[in-house]
Amino acid sequence: MSEGPKVELLRLLPGGHLLLERSWGQLAASGGLGLLFLVLPAFVGFGHPLINVGLYVAVFAILSLGLNVVVGWTGLLELGYVSFLATGAVLTFNLLLWEGAGGAHPFASSSLGFLAIILLSGLLCAALGLLRGIPTLKLTGDYYAIVTLGLAEIVYLIFLNSEFTGGAFGMKLSSDSRPTLLGSRIYYDSWAFYYLVVLALGATVVVMDRLDRSRIGRAWAAIRLDEVAARACGIDVARYKMLAFGISGFFGGVGGALYAVWIGTVAVKALDVWQSILILCAVVLGGMGSLRGVLLGSLVLFPLRELLREELFGVRVPPEASNLVYGLLLIFVMRFRPQGLLPRSAGPVHPLDANEQEAVRRGRPRLFVLTEPAPSSSTETPGAGGGPRPGVAHSAETDGPSPDATDVHPGHEGRAATGEGPAEGTEEPRPGIAQDRFSPEEGSGPSSPREAGSAEDA
Amino acid sequence: MSEFFDWSVLFNALTLGAVYALIAVGYTMVYGIIQLINFAHGEVFMIGTFAGLLLFAQLSVPLSLAILLAMLVCLMLGVVIDFTAYLPLRRKHPLADTISIAGLTGFCGLAIAYFLLARAEQSQAAASGLRIALGVLLAAIPLALFALAICGLYGKLGRPKASVTSDRLSALITAIGMSLSLQTIAQLVWGADFYVFPPFAKESLAHTVFESDVLTLGSATLKGKEFVIWVVTAALMVGLNGLVHRTKIGKAMRACAQDQKTAALMGVNVDYVIAVTFMIGSALAAIAGILFAIKVGGNIYFRMGYYPGVIAFAAAVLGGIGSIRGAVVGGLIIGATQAVAQVKWAEYDFAFAFGLMILVILFRPWGIFGKPGAARA
Structure with missing residues (x-):
C-alpha cells in the first residue's frame, strides 16, 4: 500500500510521526486552534x-x-x-x-x-x-x-x-x-x-x-x-x-x-x-x-x-x-449529554498505535514509544496511513466507532492469527479484541465514554 | 484544659450542634435513600432564612407564622429541586422533563431580568411596576413546578417511562450545578449584601422568649434564643424519629433506604417517598436557618448556606449516613469541635470541622451508628 499525502506531509515535520494516527479533521482542528x-x-x-x-x-x-x-x-x-x-x-x-x-x-x-x-x-x-x-x-x-x-x-x-x-x-x-x-x-x-x-x-x-x-x-x-x-x-x-x-x-x-x-x-x-x-x-x-x-x-x-x-x-x-x-x-x-459536547472519538482506551504494536511484537513494551517505526511495519499496518483513511475517518467522525479502532482492526487480525506473545496482553486489551469488545458500546451511542459511573454503580 | 472550657463554650457547642443536626437530617435522609449528596441543601437553608427574614421584617408577619411559612416555602423548594434536577436522572418522563427544563430556564432568565430592572429602577420610576410583575412571575414558576411535581408523583402526568441508569458522578455534578444556580439566583434577587435580623420589639412575646436570660453559670449566660434552638431541635428530632419508625410513610422510607426495587414491587411509590424526604429535610433546614439567624443576629447573605451545608454533611457522615440518631450525635460532636476551636483559633473554626470530617471519612466512613459494610462511597 502506498503512503498517502498526509503521511508524506507529516514526515516533513519534526516529530510529525507522532501525528500519523490522526485524521485530517483532528489535524486541521488542532492546527487551526x-x-x-x-x-x-x-x-x-x-x-x-x-x-x-x-x-x-x-x-x-x-x-x-x-x-x-x-x-x-x-x-x-x-x-x-x-x-x-x-x-x-x-x-x-x-x-x-x-x-x-x-x-x-x-x-x-x-x-x-x-x-x-x-x-x-x-x-x-x-x-x-x-x-x-x-x-x-x-x-x-x-x-x-x-x-x-x-x-x-x-x-x-x-x-x-x-x-x-x-x-x-x-x-x-x-x-x-x-x-x-x-x-x-x-x-x-x-x-x-x-x-x-x-x-x-x-x-x-x-x-x-x-x-x-x-x-x-x-x-x-x-x-x-x-x-x-x-x-x-x-x-x-x-x-x-x-x-x-x-x-x-x-x-x-x-x-x-x-x-x-x-x-x-x-x-x-x-x-x-x-x-x-x-x-x-x-x-x-x-x-x-x-x-x-x-x-x-x-x-x-x-x-x-x-x-x-x-x-x-x-x-x-x-x-x-x-x-x-x-x-x-x-x-x-x-x-x-453526559458525555459532553465533544466526547472522545476513540473508545475508552486508545488502541495500540503502529509503534507500540511493533514494540510489543519485539517483546519490548515501553511507556512512551517515540521512535518512528521501521518502514516495513508501517506499510504492514494500514493504520499508519493510506488512501482510504481520510474517507473512513470522515464518515465515522460524526458518531459511532472510532476511526482509530476501525483502522487498526484489519492490520491486527493477521497478527492475532499468527499468535503473538502475550507480552502486554494482561494490561492492555489488544486492538483486535478491543475493537470487538467496545464496538457494541460505541454503537449504543452517547453513553460510551461514561461507563465509569455504571461500573461504579454495580 | 481550663482555658478551653467555659460554660459559654458548652452553650455554643450545643447550639451549633443543634443547628447542624437539623441540617444534617436533610442530608442523611436523602443520602440514605438515593445515595446523593444534595449539595443544594445548604442553599435551601439560605433561602429559608431569607424567606423568614422577608416575611418577618418586611411584611411584619408574626415570627411563629413566618417560620411556618418559610418552612412551607422550603418544603416546596425541596420538591421542586428534586423534580427539576434529580428526578430526571432517575426516571425517564418526557413531559415532566420538558416542563422542568423550561421552568428552570425561565426562572433563571426572569431572575436576570429582575436584576437588570433593579438597576434601571434607580434611574426611572416606570420600571418599578414591571419589577413587581416580574417578582410575581418569579414566585409563580416554582409554585407551578411544585403543582406539576405533585401531579407527576401521583401519575397524573402519565406514568414515568423507565428508570434511567445514571451514574452517581452525574448526580453529584448536577447537585453542584443546582447549588451554584440557586446561590446565583439568590445573589441576583437579593444582591450581595449582608442582611440583619431586626431586633424584636420590646414587650413583645418574641422578645421575652428570645432575649431573656435562662441560666447563668459562672460568667456565661444562656440566652433564650439558644435555649429555643435546643428545645425546638429536640422536639423535632423526637417527632421525626416517631414519623420514621411509627408511621406508614416512615416505613416506606425505611423500605426505600433498604432496597428501592423491592420496595417498588411491594407497592411503594418510590418517587413520592423521595419527594417527602426532600420535603422534611428542607423544612427542617428552613427552621434551622431562621433560628440560627436570630441567634447570630445577621450574616444573612447568598453564600451563607455553603459552610453549614458541607459541615452538616460531615455531621451526617460522622453519625452514620442514613441514621437520624447519627445526625444528631454527629452534629453535636462537630458543633463541639467548632465551639472549642473558636476559643483560640476563631478564624480556623471551620478548618477544624473540615479536618474532623476528613478524619472520619478516612478512618470510619460508616460513622458511629452505621455498620462497616453499609458504608457506600
Missing part, C-alpha cells in the same frame, strides 16, 4: 482586551487539562483543584517578591528565574498532589469529592489567615519584582509572556495526548472502568493513581504560576472552591476524558466569563449571571 492563538496578536495587537481573554483562556485551559487527568481519566470527582492554583500563585508571588541579596530580586530579574518559578511551582504542587494522594488513595466517588473539597477549604482558610499570602488583602507586584522574560519586564502587553503561555498550552496538550495514548492512559482507563478488574489484570492501581495526582498537581501549579503573573495581583479570597467548580464545568461541558472536548469547553466557557464583564449588545448583564450559566450548564449537560 494553534494558528488562532499564534496570529491573534497580529490582528489586534498586544495589550488588546482580546489578548487578555486569550491569555485567560490559555491559562485556564492548562488547568482544565490538568483537572481532566483526575476527573476524566481516573474517574474521580476532584473538587479541590483550586488549591493547586492558589499554591502555585502564592509561591510565584513569594519568589518574585523575594529580594535576595541586596534587593536584586533574583527570580524577577532574568528569564531563567521566571522559568524556574514555573517549574518550581509545578513541582511543589505535584509533591502536594502526591502528599494529598496518600490519605485519599482508597476513596472513590462521593467521599473522594467531599474530602478534596474539605482539604481545599482548609488550605483556603490557612491562606486567608496567613502573612505569606497577604491574607485577605492579597499581594501585588512592585515594578522591580515583575518577572523578566527575554530581557523585558512582563506587563499586560508583553508579547513574550503571551507566547510563553501559548507555548505552555501547546506543550500541555502534547503531553496530555501522549499520556492518553500511552500505557499510562490505558491503565487509568482500566482503573476508571473497574478498579477491581484493573487490579486483577496486574495494574498497580495505587501507583497509577498517585501518578495521576502528581501530574494533575503539576499542571495545577504551572497554571497557578502563569495565572499569578497574568492577573498581577493575587487575592486569595477570590480563589475559593467555586473556582474549582468553574474549571470542573469546562471539563464537564467539553466531555470528561476527551482532550478536544476539554479544549472546546475552555474555549467556550472562559471567554464567556470575560465577555460578561463587558457590555454585550447594549445590555449590561450582571457578572453574576455567568455563575448562573455555569450552574445551569452543569445540570443540563449532565441530563442531556
Whole structure:
C-alpha cells in the first residue's frame, strides 16, 4: 500500500510521526486552534482586551487539562483543584517578591528565574498532589469529592489567615519584582509572556495526548472502568493513581504560576472552591476524558466569563449571571449529554498505535514509544496511513466507532492469527479484541465514554 | 484544659450542634435513600432564612407564622429541586422533563431580568411596576413546578417511562450545578449584601422568649434564643424519629433506604417517598436557618448556606449516613469541635470541622451508628 499525502506531509515535520494516527479533521482542528492563538496578536495587537481573554483562556485551559487527568481519566470527582492554583500563585508571588541579596530580586530579574518559578511551582504542587494522594488513595466517588473539597477549604482558610499570602488583602507586584522574560519586564502587553503561555498550552496538550495514548492512559482507563478488574489484570492501581495526582498537581501549579503573573495581583479570597467548580464545568461541558472536548469547553466557557464583564449588545448583564450559566450548564449537560459536547472519538482506551504494536511484537513494551517505526511495519499496518483513511475517518467522525479502532482492526487480525506473545496482553486489551469488545458500546451511542459511573454503580 | 472550657463554650457547642443536626437530617435522609449528596441543601437553608427574614421584617408577619411559612416555602423548594434536577436522572418522563427544563430556564432568565430592572429602577420610576410583575412571575414558576411535581408523583402526568441508569458522578455534578444556580439566583434577587435580623420589639412575646436570660453559670449566660434552638431541635428530632419508625410513610422510607426495587414491587411509590424526604429535610433546614439567624443576629447573605451545608454533611457522615440518631450525635460532636476551636483559633473554626470530617471519612466512613459494610462511597 502506498503512503498517502498526509503521511508524506507529516514526515516533513519534526516529530510529525507522532501525528500519523490522526485524521485530517483532528489535524486541521488542532492546527487551526494553534494558528488562532499564534496570529491573534497580529490582528489586534498586544495589550488588546482580546489578548487578555486569550491569555485567560490559555491559562485556564492548562488547568482544565490538568483537572481532566483526575476527573476524566481516573474517574474521580476532584473538587479541590483550586488549591493547586492558589499554591502555585502564592509561591510565584513569594519568589518574585523575594529580594535576595541586596534587593536584586533574583527570580524577577532574568528569564531563567521566571522559568524556574514555573517549574518550581509545578513541582511543589505535584509533591502536594502526591502528599494529598496518600490519605485519599482508597476513596472513590462521593467521599473522594467531599474530602478534596474539605482539604481545599482548609488550605483556603490557612491562606486567608496567613502573612505569606497577604491574607485577605492579597499581594501585588512592585515594578522591580515583575518577572523578566527575554530581557523585558512582563506587563499586560508583553508579547513574550503571551507566547510563553501559548507555548505552555501547546506543550500541555502534547503531553496530555501522549499520556492518553500511552500505557499510562490505558491503565487509568482500566482503573476508571473497574478498579477491581484493573487490579486483577496486574495494574498497580495505587501507583497509577498517585501518578495521576502528581501530574494533575503539576499542571495545577504551572497554571497557578502563569495565572499569578497574568492577573498581577493575587487575592486569595477570590480563589475559593467555586473556582474549582468553574474549571470542573469546562471539563464537564467539553466531555470528561476527551482532550478536544476539554479544549472546546475552555474555549467556550472562559471567554464567556470575560465577555460578561463587558457590555454585550447594549445590555449590561450582571457578572453574576455567568455563575448562573455555569450552574445551569452543569445540570443540563449532565441530563442531556453526559458525555459532553465533544466526547472522545476513540473508545475508552486508545488502541495500540503502529509503534507500540511493533514494540510489543519485539517483546519490548515501553511507556512512551517515540521512535518512528521501521518502514516495513508501517506499510504492514494500514493504520499508519493510506488512501482510504481520510474517507473512513470522515464518515465515522460524526458518531459511532472510532476511526482509530476501525483502522487498526484489519492490520491486527493477521497478527492475532499468527499468535503473538502475550507480552502486554494482561494490561492492555489488544486492538483486535478491543475493537470487538467496545464496538457494541460505541454503537449504543452517547453513553460510551461514561461507563465509569455504571461500573461504579454495580 | 481550663482555658478551653467555659460554660459559654458548652452553650455554643450545643447550639451549633443543634443547628447542624437539623441540617444534617436533610442530608442523611436523602443520602440514605438515593445515595446523593444534595449539595443544594445548604442553599435551601439560605433561602429559608431569607424567606423568614422577608416575611418577618418586611411584611411584619408574626415570627411563629413566618417560620411556618418559610418552612412551607422550603418544603416546596425541596420538591421542586428534586423534580427539576434529580428526578430526571432517575426516571425517564418526557413531559415532566420538558416542563422542568423550561421552568428552570425561565426562572433563571426572569431572575436576570429582575436584576437588570433593579438597576434601571434607580434611574426611572416606570420600571418599578414591571419589577413587581416580574417578582410575581418569579414566585409563580416554582409554585407551578411544585403543582406539576405533585401531579407527576401521583401519575397524573402519565406514568414515568423507565428508570434511567445514571451514574452517581452525574448526580453529584448536577447537585453542584443546582447549588451554584440557586446561590446565583439568590445573589441576583437579593444582591450581595449582608442582611440583619431586626431586633424584636420590646414587650413583645418574641422578645421575652428570645432575649431573656435562662441560666447563668459562672460568667456565661444562656440566652433564650439558644435555649429555643435546643428545645425546638429536640422536639423535632423526637417527632421525626416517631414519623420514621411509627408511621406508614416512615416505613416506606425505611423500605426505600433498604432496597428501592423491592420496595417498588411491594407497592411503594418510590418517587413520592423521595419527594417527602426532600420535603422534611428542607423544612427542617428552613427552621434551622431562621433560628440560627436570630441567634447570630445577621450574616444573612447568598453564600451563607455553603459552610453549614458541607459541615452538616460531615455531621451526617460522622453519625452514620442514613441514621437520624447519627445526625444528631454527629452534629453535636462537630458543633463541639467548632465551639472549642473558636476559643483560640476563631478564624480556623471551620478548618477544624473540615479536618474532623476528613478524619472520619478516612478512618470510619460508616460513622458511629452505621455498620462497616453499609458504608457506600
